[in-house]
Amino acid sequence: MNAYVPPKIFPWFNLLSLGFPVLMTGYILLIIFWVFSWKKRAFVFMLAGLLFLTPIKRWINFSSEKKETGSKIKVVSFNTRAGTMGKDEVIHYLKSQDADVILLQEDGGMEYPALKDYNRTASNGVLSILTKHKLSNEKLIKSADEELPAALQADIEIKGKTYRFVNVYLYPFKFEKEMVRLNGNSDANEEKLKDIIKRLIPTFKKHQGQVDLIHENIESSPYPVIVTGDFNSVPNSYEYYHLSxxxxxAFLTAGRGSATSFHDYKFPLRIDYVFTTQSIKAISYVVDRSVSISDHYPVISELSLVEK
Structure with a gap:
């Protein structure tokens, strides 16, 4: 329903999308229970479960290995949390990736002396795009009444062809761990849940305006588009459906295993993405869990470019 119903009209579908892993786990457990109870409804629900294969694959996927065709580029998208967990570590990591294009969220206006060979968009304290290739036409995407930009776009010329990169950072929920950590006190937990919902609903509605603005810019692009970033939204959400x-x-095309990218809470959350124009094919998609230098894991994708 999130593909059709905007949060400003009915935000509760978007709220349910946050709990999709829990809902699907409950669904599967019920089917198993009914199978062992010899209930005919188990087979009905098994067949109905086929409708959820693609939604499930947005969280956990096992794609086949892709063959490399034509020229390719390596793209890294990473919410660095402004280097608060180690600026030197962040810089060293980005340098080691030797990526063609690096798209950073929450970069805090950091300097990257080790990446002096890269061209970089003007610092705005939130979003940056760095590339080894020719960079032009950078533009912040934001509405007049918003303090933070919803996205940063720039055109990058690679091997004589121009591609538009859109680096997304939708408005954050601004939760602290203690705000979402439940304990044995039922009254306190009830108040926490109410406070969480009070924060979520207005943010969903704010996202709708940001998503519409970003989508307009994507639709008007004269070039093939690569969209990456921290959407602060899970798969199956309104934001996911409309930005994709x-x-x-790229995860559906070339990802394997779990796409969970935010690890600060002990709950599976995929909120970082790489989307591409259909003519650009993902060869690989990796959530790099080998480093914990931010509350997000870096997302790395190799893309096969359009050749004409």
Whole structure:
């Protein structure tokens, strides 16, 4: 329903999308219970479960190995949390990746002396794009009444062809761990849940305006588009459906295993993405869990570019 119903009209579908892993786990456990109880409804629910295969694959996927065709580039998308967990570590990591394009969220206006060979967009304290290639036409995407930009776009010329990169950072929920950590006190937990919902609903509605603005810019692009970033939204959400409209999810094409990218809470959350114009094919998609230098894991994707 999130593909059709905007949060400003009915935000509760978007709220349910946050609990999709729990809902699906409950669904599967019920089927198993009914199978062992010899209930005919188990088979009905098994067949109905086929409808959820693609939604499940947005969280956990096992794609086949892709063959490399034509020229390719390596793209890294990473919410660095402004280097608060180690600026030197962040810089060293980015340098070691030797990526063609690096798209950073919450970069805090950091300097990257080790990446002096990269061209970089102007610092705005939130979003940065760095590339080894020719960079032009950078533009912040934001509405007049918003303090933070919803996205940063720039055109990058690679091997004589121009591609538009859109680095997304939707408005954050601004939760602290203690705000979402439940304990044995039922009254306190009830108040926490109410406070969480009070924060979530207005943010969903704010996201709707940001998503519409970003989508307009994507639709008007004269070039093939690569969209990455921290969407602060899970798969199956309104934000996911509308920002991926007409694009391919690189994880669905080339990802393997879990796409969980935010690890600060002990709950599976995929909120970082790489989407591409359909003519650009993902060869690989990796959530790099080998480093914990932010509350997000870096997302790395190799893309096969359009050759004409």
């Amino acid at each position: 409209k007409g694009l391919e999810d």
